[in-house]
Amino acid sequence: xxxxVAIDGPAAAGxxxxxxxxxxxxxFAYLDTGLLYRAxxxxxxxxxxxxxxxxxxxxxxxDHPDLRGAEAAQxxxxxxxxxxxxxxxxxxxxxxxRRLGGAVLDGRDIGTVICPEAEAKLYVTASDETRxxxxxxxxxxxxxxxxxxxxxxxxxxxxxxxxxxxxxxLKPAEDAVMIDTSDMTIEQAFVAAITAIxxxxx
Ligand code: DC
Numbered sequence: 001x002x003x004x005v006a007i008d009g010p011a012a013a014g015x016x017x018x019x020x021x022x023x024x025x026x027x028f029a030y031l032d033t034g035l036l037y038r039a040x041x042x043x044x045x046x047x048x049x050x051x052x053x054x055x056x057x058x059x060x061x062x063d064h065p066d067l068r069g070a071e072a073a074q075x076x077x078x079x080x081x082x083x084x085x086x087x088x089x090x091x092x093x094x095x096x097x098r099r100l101g102g103a104v105l106d107g108r109d110i111g112t113v114i115c116p117e118a119e120a121k122l123y124v125t126a127s128d129e130t131r132x133x134x135x136x137x138x139x140x141x142x143x144x145x146x147x148x149x150x151x152x153x154x155x156x157x158x159x160x161x162x163x164x165x166x167x168x169x170l171k172p173a174e175d176a177v178m179i180d181t182s183d184m185t186i187e188q189a190f191v192a193a194i195t196a197i198x199x200x201x202x
Pocket of ligand 1: 011012033034035037038073076077080081106107108109110158162
């Protein structure tokens with residue numbers, strides 16, 4: 001059986017945490033589509049043409065140690081506005097979404113463009129301040145010296161670019177279930193996601 005769960009939303013809203021927990025719960029495969037754009041962004045930072053990099057993306061590119069950093073995130077957001085880059089990554093994501101046994105994909109355009117037919121769609125969001133506070137805490141815990149205001153500005157810049165681009169902008173699908181995690185624990189957000197997805201199961 002193929003069953004696709006599409007999870008979209010802005011940066012640091014908790015999509016990845018929810019997506020991973022949902023995939024574990026249902027025994028579905030999980031794809032972090034942001035990682036594909038980060039890998040292309042990183043290759044651009046390394047001097048390559050982003051379209052050529054997207055067309056020739058290799059599995060090992062996803063293991064680059066710097067992909068989780070802020071520089072790769074901004075580069076990802078920039079290459080993600082190039083239609084040819086998005087086109088080059090489309091088939092892989094679609095094929096993944098229809099693999100047997102179920103799949104969870106998280107990103108910005110999964111419910112709108114990659115998998116408009118997904119059985120379940122979630123749009124996970126949270127206030128700017130909440131998202132920035134979570135990301136800031138995570139960075140500080142990892143030994144980074146960075147101020148809250150800088151993290152907030154970086155998130156806002158990236159969301160603005162991701163929402164304003166012409167091709168596949170960040171926005172909720174019309175039939176997405178909205179989950180605002182601002183005042184939720186991880187456990188509560190997980191329960192909300194599982195409940196919404198279970199209602200879409202045969
Ligand atoms: O989810 P993330 O923060 O790892 O994503 C990094 C960037 O990649 C994000 O700012 C925009 C882009 N992206 C996208 O355009 N479409 C996706 N499906 C996933 C990510």
